[in-house]
Amino acid sequence: AIFKSGKLDEDSIEELEDALLEADIGVSIVDDLIEKLKDEFANRKKDKNLSPAEILKSHLITILNNRHHTGTESCQVLTPNTTRFSHKPWVILLVGVNGSGKTTTAGKLAYYYGLQGKKSVIAACDTFRAAAVEQIEVWAQRGGARLVKQKSGADPASVAYDAYKSTQARSEDLLIVDTAGRLQSKRNLMEELGKVARVLRKHDPTAPHEVLLVIDATTGQNGLSQARGFTSVAGGTGLIITKLDGTARGGVVVPIQSELGLPVEFIGLGEGVDDLHPFDAKVFVNAIFE
Amino acid sequence: QLTDRFEKFVRNLRGQGKLTEKNVQDTVRQVRRIMLEADVSLPAAKAFVKTIQEKSLGQDVLKSITPGQQMVKIIHDELAAFLGGQAEPIRFGKSPSTILMVGLNGAGKTTTCAKLALHLKRSGRQPLLVAADTKRPAAIEQLVLLGKQLDIPVFTSDDKNPVRIAKDARKHAQKESLDCIIIDSAGRMHVDGELMDELKRLQSIANPPETLLVVDGMTGQDAVRSAKAFSERIDITGLILTKLDGDARGGAALSIRWITDKPIKFVGVGEKPADLDAFHPDRMAGRILG
Ligand SMILES: Nc1nc2c(ncn2[C@@H]2O[C@H](COP(=O)(O)OP(=O)(O)OP(=O)(O)O)[C@@H](O)[C@H]2O)c(=O)[nH]1
Ligand SMILES: Nc1nc2c(ncn2[C@@H]2O[C@H](COP(=O)(O)OP(=O)(O)OP(=O)(O)O)[C@@H](O)[C@H]2O)c(=O)[nH]1
Ligand SMILES: [Mg+2]
Numbered sequence A: 001a002i003f004k005s006g007k008l009d010e011d012s013i014e015e016l017e018d019a020l021l022e023a024d025i026g027v028s029i030v031d032d033l034i035e036k037l038k039d040e041f042a043n044r045k046k047d048k049n050l051s052p053a054e055i056l057k058s059h060l061i062t063i064l065n066n067r068h069h070t071g072t073e074s075c076q077v078l079t080p081n082t083t084r085f086s087h088k089p090w091v092i093l094l095v096g097v098n099g100s101g102k103t104t105t106a107g108k109l110a111y112y113y114g115l116q117g118k119k120s121v122i123a124a125c126d127t128f129r130a131a132a133v134e135q136i137e138v139w140a141q142r143g144g145a146r147l148v149k150q151k152s153g154a155d156p157a158s159v160a161y162d163a164y165k166s167t168q169a170r171s172e173d174l175l176i177v178d179t180a181g182r183l184q185s186k187r188n189l190m191e192e193l194g195k196v197a198r199v200l201r202k203h204d205p206t207a208p209h210e211v212l213l214v215i216d217a218t219t220g221q222n223g224l225s226q227a228r229g230f231t232s233v234a235g236g237t238g239l240i241i242t243k244l245d246g247t248a249r250g251g252v253v254v255p256i257q258s259e260l261g262l263p264v265e266f267i268g269l270g271e272g273v274d275d276l277h278p279f280d281a282k283v284f285v286n287a288i289f290e
Numbered sequence B: 001q002l003t004d005r006f007e008k009f010v011r012n013l014r015g016q017g018k019l020t021e022k023n024v025q026d027t028v029r030q031v032r033r034i035m036l037e038a039d040v041s042l043p044a045a046k047a048f049v050k051t052i053q054e055k056s057l058g059q060d061v062l063k064s065i066t067p068g069q070q071m072v073k074i075i076h077d078e079l080a081a082f083l084g085g086q087a088e089p090i091r092f093g094k095s096p097s098t099i100l101m102v103g104l105n106g107a108g109k110t111t112t113c114a115k116l117a118l119h120l121k122r123s124g125r126q127p128l129l130v131a132a133d134t135k136r137p138a139a140i141e142q143l144v145l146l147g148k149q150l151d152i153p154v155f156t157s158d159d160k161n162p163v164r165i166a167k168d169a170r171k172h173a174q175k176e177s178l179d180c181i182i183i184d185s186a187g188r189m190h191v192d193g194e195l196m197d198e199l200k201r202l203q204s205i206a207n208p209p210e211t212l213l214v215v216d217g218m219t220g221q222d223a224v225r226s227a228k229a230f231s232e233r234i235d236i237t238g239l240i241l242t243k244l245d246g247d248a249r250g251g252a253a254l255s256i257r258w259i260t261d262k263p264i265k266f267v268g269v270g271e272k273p274a275d276l277d278a279f280h281p282d283r284m285a286g287r288i289l290g
């Protein structure tokens, strides 16, 4: 209710600031937002009835909806001119730290695009973690996708290579490449990931068409370090925030988009195969001020 | 470095006899900023800063070090104290004694169960791992494989009810003369009423002297919310912080310790079974302060 208030005094500023900070937006961005808010509020037209919360929301939505930012050299965001599935197979590479929700999301993506009539293939490129292949076998089945796998310990790049070749040969629409979780500070693991991306590029210079960093909504500012690290080895086109069905707000996507221009493409709202939804900036921002 | 940052803020303290309210003010604002950048939850950061303020006021500026250095020492020592004393050992009751592992999805519970089992085996115990996650695809296979690698027995059952599994596992441990039971539970959201009820039933039947909340080391603001919810619903006796082999600052350590007042017993520092360290509050303090 405080957020409906039209005034901007020291108490309400602190309340708004706290909401932004507790959403994991990060001190620097929050400082900028509050400064902008104070300016804008002081200079607002008398007829404009926008509350301070509404002003903040509109600034956040502007940042989050910015798809024209071409990011950095390593981040090529899907612009309105690039249509998904303009290449066959359309290749999505899922990357991210341990436990963020990549494998689950691979199944969800296959299901999501399956509803749009797309034939999906999942490449089981986590050849390292215990029972990773057994886990993704279930998710491929749930998502209605064909699974390409090799035995545990195989080279992930070789699985990606096989998957691409067979998907292309069978003229299937979508190849989703699931990779092992890894911390961005581990150089050898990051190089392994770079190799997977390169192998896909060998087949099709435009592939992978999407490189989606899967981030747990509970992640703090380390999410920014993750985004920098992963995009520098594998490139980056967007984010998927998972576990938004909890109490975490996933605000770290704001500094990520602000610095790297990576937009959120999807959100995960549960453990079911249909718990994947296209990103809606308005809904996301409203939740911050709930 | 931290000292340089504080030197900037406390330069005006030189030549002054005491740390006064006014000159501590700016410094503690900077402390709060550092805490937030390190992903300490806002309420925990506020509480900590208040303590620093009280501790700093009226202290004589020592002749031998600069006021900035002195502030850093107060902050570091206070943070280490907040994080708790040296790591407390695992609590055991009469044999077979149970340890219940709980936490959010993907925090690292299953991997940590294996690590803990290895740690206990090396200290002369006979652990039994219990695969009580009947929900996640291949969760049972994951624990079975880890147990096989370590030559540690794993109890599995076709039963879908984790409470019954815990009952049967206890009988099995008694029959096999195993002296401790480590129960791997399914990841769950603290806002999922049904799953939290299930956990409450599981704890009441398993009656563990030790219930460990496993928390991802890169958790941001949500750390206080989720730890609070778990500790209000069930009886948490200790905490484990995982994935600290990455570059996350780990402010969640302060958040979860502050809100639960329970000891952090171990930290996860890698994906292998041997990657479990005792918690060192002093080291954690240095890491959080950056
Ligand atoms: N509640 C909830 N749980 C999720 C969501 N996405 C994934 N999970 C759960 O998070 C846990 C980890 O998911 P995984 O798919 O294994 O994560 P991962 O990134 O593949 O993990 P690694 O391969 O080990 O790095 C599982 O318990 C999933 O069910 C989500 O949107 N909501
Ligand atoms: N680098 C690193 N990875 C870890 C650590 N602990 C666990 N992991 C990894 O984190 C991911 C998730 O671990 P799990 O043990 O499956 O997590 P969980 O809590 O059992 O997940 P759910 O059962 O789905 O809730 C896996 O990829 C693990 O290898 C750690 O200390 N460091
Ligand atoms: Mg996975």
Ligand SMILES: [Mg+2]
Binding pocket: B109, B110, B111, B133, B136, B139, B184, B185, B186, B187
């Ligand atoms: Mg598990």
